[in-house]
Amino acid sequence: MSPDELWELNSAARHKTYPAGQTIVTQGEPNVLANIVTGIVVEKKGLADGREQIVSLLFPSDFLGNAYRRDADATAQTVSPVTLCTFERSGFEDVVRSHSAFRQALFDHAVAELDQAREWMLLLGQMRAGERVATFLMRLARRQSDAGCSHMPRDVVSDGAMLRIPITRGQMAAFLGLTVETVSRKLGALRDAGVIDLLGPRTVRINNVERLLAESL
Amino acid sequence: MSPDELWELNSAARHKTYPAGQTIVTQGEPNVLANIVTGIVVEKKGLADGREQIVSLLFPSDFLGNAYRRDADATAQTVSPVTLCTFERSGFEDVVRSHSAFRQALFDHAVAELDQAREWMLLLGQMRAGERVATFLMRLARRQSDAGCSHMPRDVVSDGAMLRIPITRGQMAAFLGLTVETVSRKLGALRDAGVIDLLGPRTVRINNVERLLAESL
DNA sequence: CGCTGACTTGACCAGTGTCAATAAAGGTGG
DNA sequence: CCACCTTTATTGACACTGGTCAAGTCAGCG
CATH class of the missing domain: 2.60.120.10 (Jelly Rolls)
Known part of the structure; x- marks a missing residue:
């Protein structure tokens, strides 16, 4: 303009x-x-x-x-x-x-x-809980990598990327069409599988982008 | 124009x-x-x-x-x-x-x-199967009563209204985020409750708009 | 009139929701 | 800076909705 x-x-x-x-x-x-x-x-x-x-x-x-x-x-x-x-x-x-x-x-x-x-x-109608949570994390990561450095190629998330979740579990649940408990469990499952680390309730490190992407289908 | x-x-x-x-x-x-x-x-x-x-x-x-x-x-x-x-x-x-x-x-x-x-x-994320099916029927009925006679007040569906379902159960399922079987069962439940009649797989009579509306929340 | 795809129904089970108890975080005031 | 309190998050046990698998029925169409 x-x-x-x-x-x-x-x-x-x-x-x-x-x-x-x-x-x-x-x-x-x-x-x-x-x-x-x-x-x-x-x-x-x-x-x-x-x-x-x-x-x-x-x-x-x-x-x-x-x-x-x-x-x-x-x-x-x-x-x-x-x-x-x-x-x-x-x-x-x-x-x-x-x-x-x-x-x-x-x-x-x-x-x-x-x-x-x-x-x-598509997410709400067809994906299962684990896929929804993984998809949410991936989209958030893409969005944040975009905003952070616009000179980088878009939509690229690399292993070890840190991720700030801007909303509570309750809000994640309301966004993903799940309950708070299910969101928490699926995040725990990703942690146990070594795909992500939960550094705090609002901070995530993505250890393995490829596997996270695979979970999100 | x-x-x-x-x-x-x-x-x-x-x-x-x-x-x-x-x-x-x-x-x-x-x-x-x-x-x-x-x-x-x-x-x-x-x-x-x-x-x-x-x-x-x-x-x-x-x-x-x-x-x-x-x-x-x-x-x-x-x-x-x-x-x-x-x-x-x-x-x-x-x-x-x-x-x-x-x-x-x-x-x-x-x-x-x-x-x-x-x-x-909202439907896909929060409603249960029965509510989704009932909501689908109501929206279809409103749409058809609109198209039928534009001189009528909008969005009015009256008891006894006939409804043509333009899609298969499989497509309803894909629209409502359910399986074919669940769609069929929930329609059957509405029939058994006397809320609707299933005159054929694609033709429905709404016996009780008020109750259908209540089911759809 | 039979064939094919669509629909219904039943039995069973897995994935989520529900309820409940803790644990951890974050915010406030001393 | 710490203790307390509230909110948020995690975890477990259990119930139930809706998905899966499998027959069987029906409807439309050649």
């Missing part, structure tokens, strides 16, 4: 911070348009009896909210303390209307999200 | 027919842009060992393919004999570029698909 485009967008932007565990928007209520500056956000959908499915895990630089829909289709909640760069809807829409490159970027974003959602449908 | 817009689009269109069970596009290969005129199409994603998850069920009037992505993210396959109204990519893109209303429609379509995918993630 050109400097003047960015400036125009920036004039509609405002920074906002949230503590950990805070709900940003609730399913069905007016949406928020924002970029995540720091922290982790989850989007989730719930059933009447309280069961919840996390449908998206958002990292810094990810976009939150849908420009073309007034109300949110999922609840967005902070996992850690979060800084958002929020946009006024009216100013945002002006920028979208007048700049086709920006419109294109938004569209690409929506398409990528659809692709991810369908990939996750 | 205005008549001249439709005409312009039409000049890029060509009708095509496929027999039942035919693959239209394969995951990862160049996409197709088309409207479904008649017949049912499924989009599915597969694992290396052959397990498959249906990610979308498409009816006449639904749009197939993604204008902003060259390759397909899923395999599209006909369920019944299908007539497609396909568009040349180049001509299609001209229309998209020059008509904002059309672009908007495409965007709305993508957003709706994302919403549906996430709704299905």
Whole structure:
């Protein structure tokens, strides 16, 4: 995007911070348009009896909210303390209307999200518990190696890679369609098999990428 | 859309027919842009060992393919004999570029698909087998009552409604993340409970919408 | 009218969920 | 900096849903 485009967008932007565990928007209520500056956000959908499915895990630089829909289709909640760069809807829409490159970027974003959602449908519908956990770790590792050094070839994870899990076991369970206990057991099984080390509940070292990939099918 | 817009689009269109069970596009290969005129199409994603998850069920009037992505993210396959109204990519893109209303429609379509995918993630990740089957029937019934008479209030299904299931049990299973046997058993359970009648393997009468809705949670 | 693929049903069992008890981490205030 | 408390994570025993394997039935179609 050109400097003047960015400036125009920036004039509609405002920074906002949230503590950990805070709900940003609730399913069905007016949406928020924002970029995540720091922290982790989850989007989730719930059933009447309280069961919840996390449908998206958002990292810094990810976009939150849908420009073309007034109300949110999922609840967005902070996992850690979060800084958002929020946009006024009216100013945002002006920028979208007048700049086709920006419109294109938004569209690409929506398409990528659809692709991810369908990939996750495959995981939720067909994979067994161990495969889901292994797949989650691999995708997280890829994502972090991407973000860390953009000069590296994409999607490469090497043996010995350290991995920070940004969410609790409960949130992993809600994302993978499992229970906390099963997630914990499958991680333990990977540890016992020597595929990973659990250095702490949120820190993993991948000893054998190939085997982890094989587990994830 | 205005008549001249439709005409312009039409000049890029060509009708095509496929027999039942035919693959239209394969995951990862160049996409197709088309409207479904008649017949049912499924989009599915597969694992290396052959397990498959249906990610979308498409009816006449639904749009197939993604204008902003060259390759397909899923395999599209006909369920019944299908007539497609396909568009040349180049001509299609001209229309998209020059008509904002059309672009908007495409965007709305993508957003709706994302919403549906996430709704299905909730089903696949959190619901039990019986709930999944009941939910499938309800959504199918709503969709058919919509299409049937657009003058009726949307989403209303009344007791005694007849329902045609357009796919096999195997495809239902692949859509719901279950096995054929479980789908069959849960349908049988609904029949035994008097909630539905199974007039044939593909024809259902809903005797008690309220209870079916309760089963689907 | 018979054949083939789709569907149903039963018996059995494995993989996950459930319940319960500990153990470890992390945060707070002294 | 340490002790306490709360939350989070691990582990075990057990139950149960849904998957697997195997017959058998039905429906549609040539």
